[in-house]
Amino acid sequence: MWTSQNQERRRLLGDRAGIMAFGQVPLLILFGGRNNILTFMTGFKYTSMIHFHKLVSRFMIIDAIIHSTCYTILEQGYFVKALQTLYFACGVVATTLAGCIWLFSFHPIRSRMYETFLYFHIAMVLGFVIMCWYHCREMGFCEWIIAAWVFWVFDRVVRIIRMSSFGYRTASLTIVNDESFKVSVKRPKTYISSPGQYGFVYFADALLWFQSHPFTVYNDGENLVLYIKAKRGITRKIYKQLVAAGGKMTKKICIEGPYGESSPVGKYQNALLLTGGSGVPGIVNHALTLSAKTKPQNIKFIWVHKTIKDLNFYFEDFLAKMKDSRVVVDIYLTRETSLEGASLGNSSSTSGSSDEASYKDEPKTKEHTSCRQLPSFVNFKLGRPDMEKLIKEEVEAFGGGSVGIVACGPPVMMDHLKHAVSKEVVSYKDRIDYFDEFQTW
Numbered sequence: 001m002w003t004s005q006n007q008e009r010r011r012l013l014g015d016r017a018g019i020m021a022f023g024q025v026p027l028l029i030l031f032g033g034r035n036n037i038l039t040f041m042t043g044f045k046y047t048s049m050i051h052f053h054k055l056v057s058r059f060m061i062i063d064a065i066i067h068s069t070c071y072t073i074l075e076q077g078y079f080v081k082a083l084q085t086l087y088f089a090c091g092v093v094a095t096t097l098a099g100c101i102w103l104f105s106f107h108p109i110r111s112r113m114y115e116t117f118l119y120f121h122i123a124m125v126l127g128f129v130i131m132c133w134y135h136c137r138e139m140g141f142c143e144w145i146i147a148a149w150v151f152w153v154f155d156r157v158v159r160i161i162r163m164s165s166f167g168y169r170t171a172s173l174t175i176v177n178d179e180s181f182k183v184s185v186k187r188p189k190t191y192i193s194s195p196g197q198y199g200f201v202y203f204a205d206a207l208l209w210f211q212s213h214p215f216t217v218y219n220d221g222e223n224l225v226l227y228i229k230a231k232r233g234i235t236r237k238i239y240k241q242l243v244a245a246g247g248k249m250t251k252k253i254c255i256e257g258p259y260g261e262s263s264p265v266g267k268y269q270n271a272l273l274l275t276g277g278s279g280v281p282g283i284v285n286h287a288l289t290l291s292a293k294t295k296p297q298n299i300k301f302i303w304v305h306k307t308i309k310d311l312n313f314y315f316e317d318f319l320a321k322m323k324d325s326r327v328v329v330d331i332y333l334t335r336e337t338s339l340e341g342a343s344l345g346n347s348s349s350t351s352g353s354s355d356e357a358s359y360k361d362e363p364k365t366k367e368h369t370s371c372r373q374l375p376s377f378v379n380f381k382l383g384r385p386d387m388e389k390l391i392k393e394e395v396e397a398f399g400g401g402s403v404g405i406v407a408c409g410p411p412v413m414m415d416h417l418k419h420a421v422s423k424e425v426v427s428y429k430d431r432i433d434y435f436d437e438f439q440t441w
Contacts, residue, residue, distance in 0.1 A: 007074065014070025019141060021063035025132065026147040027056045028125075033155035034200070034259060043261055047439055054105075061102050068095040087135050094131035097124050115211065115233045159256055165190045168204055168252040173238065175247040176227065176313045180278065181239055183226040185253060191224070192258075193217050195285035196406070196437045199257025201226065208234040214439060216408070217258060218281035218317075224255065225317060229278050263435035266290055269401030271297055272394055274417065276304035279408030282437055284318045286406055291325035298398050299325075304332045304385060304413060308342045308374075319378060329378045332385050339380060343373035387416040391424050395432065402430050408437040 002008035030036055031053035039049060068091065075082045082088040101124045104110075110117045133145045171185035183201070193199070200212040211234040218225040230239035242249055263286070265271045271290055275283035280303060287301045301322065305311060311319070311331070322329055333339075374380060395403055407417050414436065421434045 010070045010074055014067050014074070017063045017070070018067035021060050021067060022132065022136070022141050022144040024056050024060040024063070025129065025144055026151060028053060028060060029129075029148045029151045029155075031056060033151060034256075035155045035158040045261070045439075046259060057102065057105075061098050064095050064098050068092070087138065090131045090134040094128055094135055097128040097131065100124055101128065162256045163202070163254050166255050168202075168254045170250050171253045173242055173249050173251055175239075175242050177310060179239075180227055180229045181242055182313075182317075183228060183253065184220070184223050185255070187219070187222055187224045191255070193219060193224075194258075194262035195219075195289050196262045196282040196408075197258040197260045198282075198439065199224075199226075199255040199259065201228070202254040202256065203234050203238055204252035204254075205234060205237070208237060212256065214259070216279070216282040216285075216437075217255065218285050220317065225281065227278060227281055260437075260439075263404070263406045263437060265404035265406050265435065266293060266295065266297070267402075268404035268431075268433070269297060270395075270398040270403045271299045272302070272391075272398075272403060272405045273300065274302045274304075274405070274407040274409065276409030276413045279410075279438065280314070280318065283406060283408055287327045288321055288325065291322070291327050297326070298401075299327045300330070300394055300397075301327050302330045302332070302385075302390070302394075304334065304409065306333070306335045308333055308336055308339060308380075319375065323375065323377050330381060331378055332381050332383065334384050336382050339374065339382070341373070387413070388420040388423065391417070391420040395424055395428055400430060403428070403432045404435065405432065406435045406437060411438070414438045 002011070030038065031049045034046065036046075036049050038044070039046060071088075071091070072079065075088075083092065101121060104117060104120060104124075129145060129148055133142060136142055136145075166188055169185050169188070171183050174182045174184075176182050196216070198214045198216045200214050202209065202212050205211075213228075213233075213235060215226045215228055218227075228235055228238075230236045238251070241251075265273070265286060266289075271286075273283045273287050283301070283303075287299060290297060290299050319329070336342075391405075405421060407414060409417075418434070418436070421432065425432045425434075
């Protein structure tokens, strides 16, 4: 059957690598979908599934390259003639598309041109799957492609159902500062969310209606509240429209969700809640939900923020509601050197800066509690907290018992926090569990 052993080895290696590559295509589609049945079965976060999606894709591309290389060698001298056959040409296109998908998924490209990356990514994946079908439709193995299409269609159908149950509703939009805005919309009865969950927001826009971005949803009575940082694409466009409208306007939106799991911090004797930047809504939701329960529990809420002026806009939504609760509130202000004459309670918006800056800025922490115009139930501290020292002191202050730590904030803050918690877990005599609600895509 073979003219040489080398030819046989190349053919068998190429076939096996091709079959293994096909077998991984359904996993790629499954891990990349929002409505992943494995997420519901395991409780793993969507960010974990995206990580698995990336890992499987790399192995799939390696197998595809091995498969294509083997057949290129086998067809040496007949390559141009082989390209005239549909299955061979589609195989070449499929491998080329797989390489382009991998190349354009590198972080520098993805982070700087996310919207462009996303649409080209989807288009190239669809082209890749179609080429795989025509590559092998006469020889078999297309059941893997059928499985991939089933996962893809299922995800889209569930998305449509979730969106239909919410519908497009009129939302009130208000500028918070020079980079963020607030969205408030009446909650439909079918939308039931827990603290820490998020939804994908669609804005009714003639050109960018198809764009959706994930944001933590905060339950405020009959309304759902989101704080959105304007970056690129639809969020930047909406922000510019708000500026032109004088800082306030209404717009139709749809929220697809809720997604994600709520951290079970209510099961612990002590709850330590930490937040910074735009991660505050979910953590505040945890604090208010826990304080409303009758279970005896120590609750400490720590917020790392930039300036006292930026807190004015959040006062009514977040801080004022903690006044008569069981929540002990500490706020670290990283860009303040003094709080003389400062006050809270006005909804004036002021300029801000990046989330990372709110955590990185100096000076070191100083306590400040003498300002009469600030609410007495909040302990204000100036400077950036030392996470290792902070975690140790807070855990010891609880006086024993299990501790559940929930956090959401800028990446640098989260990295320091994980390191601090991992050290405290070793020395603390009782149980400490850490729940990271930071989402990466």
